[in-house]
Amino acid sequence: MRVDPFYVAVNLSGALDQTQATQQQLSQELSSGLRVSTIGTDPVAAAQNVTLLNSVDQDDSFTQTTSLTQGQLQVTDSTLGSVVTQLNQALSLADEANNGTLNSTDLKSISNQLSGIRDEVLSLANTAYQGVYLFGGSQTSGAPFTLDSSTSPATVTYNGNSDVNTLVAPTGQSIQLNIPGNQVFTAATANVLGTLNSLVADYANGTAGSGVADTTALNSALNYVSQQRVTIDNSIGQLTDASGAATEQGTQLTTVQTDLMQADFASVSTQYSLAQSQQTALISVITALGQGSLFNKL
């Protein structure tokens, strides 16, 4: 039977080229550390890589956002805490005024002190965090509360709105970021500023006036503010939990993504050394077979 005279030149050298190409590809995998360096190498893995990185990036970005948002919520919470402190002071002053043992000078003095507390609460209601007014609803560029002292009792005007902003976590959870000022400070059922203004007016001319009724109202207002504070505390908790969950998921998915795309160094090294020995073997075969023909012997 006849033999292909071009076998060494065509087939074997073709096989030699193939082993060299394999070695090149394997050494590239070793140096880059990536098993999948082109989408054609493993299309399914490449597609999964896109969705995994998408989730990882979302989680990372959310974690960064929450650290900024936490600051705003903390400031809101501590502001409300200060308001509660002020209101407690106001209550004890009012109780003192209502017990009937004080004279008109003392009552006027209490009125002045209550006025100071009202101013303090007003300023707390107009707190801004990094240029954003916290209690204006979505009208955050100007102070939400203005005071008109020309009337008696003084009137407080709310310039904000009732808008509530939420932050959406990667899980889809909505977290409340603010409480509108008209809900905290001038709610119809528990009007903090209104009640304070009434009390100031009550004791201003040295008599108790309707101080008792207004003190009761102030008490409910204080309880109301404490309840509002719970909403913010919840948000802080939710945000911490969401951030923690996002970080954890991000870490897990990063591990999955790395495993998916990374080269298995042990198996690549083994394949590489196999390819090398194959190359050496092929070279010896080519050398042996290309030893000439009958013409050399004639």
Added chain:
Amino acid sequence: MGTISSAINLITSALNADQAALDVTSNNVSNASNEAYTREVPNWSENQPIYINGEAIGSGVTVTGGVSQRDRVLDQRLDQQQQLSASSTSLLSALTTLQDNFTPASSSSTTGDIGTDITNFFDTYTTLESAPSNDADRQAVLSSATTLASDISRTAASLNAQQASLDQSATTVVSQVNTLTTALAQVNQQIQSTSPNSDAGVLEDERQSDLSQLSQLIGINQVTTEQNGMSVTTTGGQLLASEGTAIPITSGDVDGVTHFYLGQTDITSALASGGGQIGGILTARDQSIPTTLASLDQLAYGIATNINTVNNAGTDLDGDNGNAGNIFNAPTQVAGSAAALTVVMTDPNKIAAAGIGDGTGDNSNAVAAANLAKQNIIGGETPSNFYSNLVSTLGSSVSETTTENTALTASVTQLQTQVSSLSGVSLDDEASNLELFQRAYQAASQVFSILNTVYASAINIGVETAVS
């Protein structure tokens, strides 16, 4: 009874025959490295015997030349496999270039990756939710939009450029095909006039070489016609060359893409599925690239129109209610929107983060924009999943073509071996033939000397002066 002179003639014919056989052998040896050459075997034919008184007396041997050892069926099979293999190779080369536009990102290297850009863009809206009036966060939305638009448009431009370059290659291949079909027609004519009934030897080698080159460039069907002629058609059935006539393929521009014609028929799509280098080139140009480009266009169009709609359905920082403006340029149609995608908004205050009628510190429109990332706004998928599908479709086609190419290359090599075994020159064979013919020549010349001596003796019978 024979005569001495007839014996001498007989041996002379042997000497001539051996010499001719040696010529054939040396021709084989000189063409030993020529892969297009088909080895020849000397054709020995016994001369017609002469009948004298009913006795047959031999009159020697003639070598009528070399007979090429080829199997036309095997050659044709090899050509057909080469067509398929060449098509697969050129398609794979184009797809490899195409896939380089979509290298997988890793968490450490994300530059230029469209998937990452999509995620980052929607993430900037999530950040904006927490601080809607923050200028830095608004700037971040615009700059991530710019990165997304530039990566998409750059990729689309690269795809368009590759398409143009493939167009160029196709034209080059077609002109090579036309040259070959002309040469083939000429060889056909020569073969039909010089050896219409038998293998044409060197001319046939030339024809087979033309056919082999042709089948690597374009998919062809070969039909042998009468008087050793040949017709070549495309695999789609259009006539390229028939005996002495070659029909050139012409080209024309259709919507910026070169189409190819035989006579009046547009054969472009037939060529794409027909095999040969041009088959792979046209498949890449007319199917693979347009499919990917269409997906990119869908992605660009979907993101641009949806984001623009959301931005025009809110309130921006300047207080504009419902006409804040477009962030991306508004594409009029899906086709071409990827290459043209840019960011037209320059003022970050024009990003409408607030809802209609709400104060400027509201974030509900930013929430709506961020939510687009989770909605099936593009081809029934979220933007990220749509891109993931684009990657997987392209990657699968590269992977399939790679596998197919490896198999086809192996089968071509196998057939090549079979053809070479039959038609290749084996130096060992030629060396032993050389020895054989040389010894035969020596034997014949030895017989000649003896006959010469016998002739001299015959002349010298009964003569006083001797002749030697």
